[in-house]
Amino acid sequence: MTKPTILLVDDEERILRSLRMLFFADYNVLMTTDAHEATRILREERVHVIVSDQRMPIMQGSELLSIARETSPSTMRILLTGYSDMEASIASVNEGEVFRYLLKPWNAADVKEVVAQAAAIARATFATQQSPRVAVIETAKHKLRILVMDNDQATARAIEEILQHRAEVIWAQDEEHAKEILAHQNVSLVVADLNMGGKSVSYILKTVKQFNPQTQIIVLTSFDDTSHLIELINQAQIIRYLPKPIRNNILARNLEFVIERFHALGGSPEMQQRQSVEPVKDEQERLLSNKFMGMLNRLRSRPGVEQS
Amino acid sequence: MRRESYVEIDITSLIKPFECISPDLSLHRVAELFSNANYSNVLSLPIVENGIPVGVISRYSFIDVYLKNYSRELNGRRPIRFFMNPLPILVAHDQPLAEAAQHVTKHMKFPLTEDFIITENGRYAGIGFVVDLLKAMELQMRENAGELNQAYTRLKSSQLALAHSEKMASLGQMVAGIAHEINTPLGYVQNNVSVGKEMFTQVEVMLASYDALIDSLLDDQVGEEQISAQMQQVTELRSNSGTREMMGEMQGLLGDTLYGVAQISELVLNLKDFSRMDAVSTETVNLHDCIESALNIGRNVLKDRIEIIRDFGELPTITCSPSQLNQVFLNLFTNAAQATEGNGKLTIRTWYENGSVHISIADNGKGISPEHVSRIFDPFFTTKPVGEGTGLGLAISHQIIQKHGGDIRVESHPGTGTCFYIHLPAIATTAQVAEMLPLAPDFVQSEETL
Structure with missing residues (x-):
C-alpha cells in the first residue's frame, strides 16, 4: 500500500520543517508556505490530509480549507493554529468544516495520532467513491426529527415555520427534557444553545455525536468562548456555529444545507466516519457524558441496529 | 447619588403664623397693627379673603401714602384693598426649598419691602421671611456640598476604574x-x-x-x-x-x-x-523608540495586511512617560488596522519644528464620518458593537498627550483614510513633567499586575 499524502501549509518554514519530521517516515509529505500553491496541489494530487495554519498572508487557513472542501472534498481538513480568536474558530466550522482544530504548540504524539486517524478515514472515502459530494441521497423513510434545545421557544417556532410539515420539531426547554427526548428517539438534527438555565449543555451534544455520528449538530447561541468552541469542533463535530439573534433566511439556508448533509451521511458509514469525534476531555464533562451515554445505551438500541 | 443622604429643608419650618388681615380693614387700623410691637419684625402684612391670600401691604408702601399732604386724613378710612399689592409672592408649603428660593429671588423687589406668603393647598398658612429662606438655602447647600464631594469622589474613582479597565482591555x-x-x-x-x-x-x-x-x-x-x-x-x-x-x-x-x-x-x-514595568514614570527618550516598541507589540494586528511606511526625521529626545506614549501609539495603530479592510498602508512621519516634536500617523482605511469626527475623543464614544470597545481608547490618548503639554488632532476623509497629528513640546517644563504624574498611579498599578 502506498503511503498516504499529507499537505502541510504554514507561512513559517520552520514549522513545516519541524512537522515534516513527524510524518516523513509514514507519509508522502508535501509542504508549502504559499496558500495558492496549496490550492494547486489539492487540484492536481490526491491529498489525504491537509494541515493548515490559520493566520497567513494572502489567505486565512479557514479560507484555504473551504477551497479544499470544494476542490478535494475527500481530503480531511485540520487546522493548526497558535491564535484562537473567535472569528477564526467560527470560520473554521462554517467554512472550513474542519475535522480537528489543533493548537500550537502541539503535542507531537497527539498530532501524529489525529493525522493517522484522518488519513485512514480519507483512504476509506477515496476508496468508496469519487467524491462525498455525490453520495447517494436516500429519501428519508421517516420525517426528519429536529430537537431544539433552547430556554426560549422562539427558535423552535422559527424552525417549524421554515420547515413546515417537512420536519417534526421538538422543543426542549431544559437540560433534563432534552436528555429525556434523546433517550427515547432518534434525532436527525439538534439545534442547540450552549447554555440552558445557566448551565452548559455541551456534554449532551458531545455524547449525542458519539452515540450517533449521523446526527448533525447546529449550535445557535449568543454565547462565545473560543476554547469552548474548539472543544465542540473536536469533540462534537458541530457542523454550524451560528450567532444569535439570527435572521430567518440565514437560518433557513443553513438548515437546508445541514439536512442535505444528514441525508448524504445516512447511507454511508465511511461518510459518517468523517465526522467522528475525539473523546470528551474535561473531567467533569466526561462524568456527565458517561452517565448520559449509559442512559442512552440502556434505553435505546444502537441506531444502526434499529434501522436495519 | 444616594438620595436619602441628601439634605432637604422643609418650607413648613419657615412658616411664621402671623394673623392675616381682611382687605376690608381700614388704612388706619393697618397702621395701628404695624406700630404694634408684635409686628415689629414683619415687613408686610398678608391680606386674605375667605382663606385665600389676595394681596400684601408693606410698611414701605405706607410711606408713599402718608408722605402726601392730607393723604392720611383723606384715605384713613378707606379699606386697605385699594392700597395693597395684589400680586404677593406665594410659596406652597410643600415646594422644594431650592425651587421656592428661585421663585422668591426672581420676584422680590429691592429694597426688600415684603415678606412672602406660604400657602397650603392655595390657602393662607403664614408668612415667611426672605432672609430665613436664604439662610435655609445656604445651610442646605453647605450640607449637600459634602454629599456632592463624596459623589464627585465616587465618580472620579469609577472613572479611574474605567480608564484602568480600558488599559486592561488593550493589555489583554x-x-x-x-x-x-x-x-x-x-x-x-x-x-x-x-x-x-x-x-x-x-x-x-x-x-x-x-x-x-x-x-x-x-x-x-x-x-x-x-x-x-x-x-x-x-x-x-x-x-x-x-x-x-x-x-x-x-x-x-x-x-x-x-x-x-x-x-x-x-x-x-x-x-x-513596552510596559516599562521596572522604570520610573518619566524618562528622556527618543520617540522613535516608543513608535518602534508599539509597532512591535502591535505587529500581530498589523502583520501581513498593513504595510508600514516610516518617514522619520531627526528628533531630539524628550522627557515623557514612555509607557503612556507607547499606549497612545499602540491605540492609534490598532485603530488604523481595524479601520482598514484587507491590505493597507500606514504612514508614520516624524519631524521637529518650532521646539516641538511632530508625529503624523496616516492610514488609508475607511475613514471616519464627519458626524463622528468631532466626537472621537469623547469618553465612551465608540462605533464598535457593545462589548468590543470601551470608547475610552482615544479619550485616554487625548488625556495623555494633553498631560504631556502637547496636542492631538484628527483629520479624516471617509473612503480615503484618517490621519492623526500629535505634537509634543521638545522641552517639557518642570510643571508639565509633574503634571504627567497624576495619571501615573493608575497606570503604574495596572502595569504591576501585568
Missing part, C-alpha cells in the same frame, strides 16, 4: 497577540525537541548494538553465530533510513530551535520594553 488584546506570536516559535521548538528526543533514543539503541558487536569481536569466547546475528542487527539499524534522515535534519532543526528561542526572548523583551 496585546497579551493575546503576543501569545500568538510566541506560540509559533514555541510550536516548532517543542516539536523539534521531542523529535530530537526520539532520535536520541534511536541513536542510543544504535550505539548500543555497535558497542555490543565490537565487544563481541574483541572477545575470543564469542562464537561466529552470535557475531553474525549482531552484524545482522547493526545492518538493519544502519539501513533504517528514518534515523539517517532524522540525523541529517537534526543540525538544521537545532538551528531552528535556537532561532525560535531567540525569537521568544525578543518578544518577551518587547513586552517588557
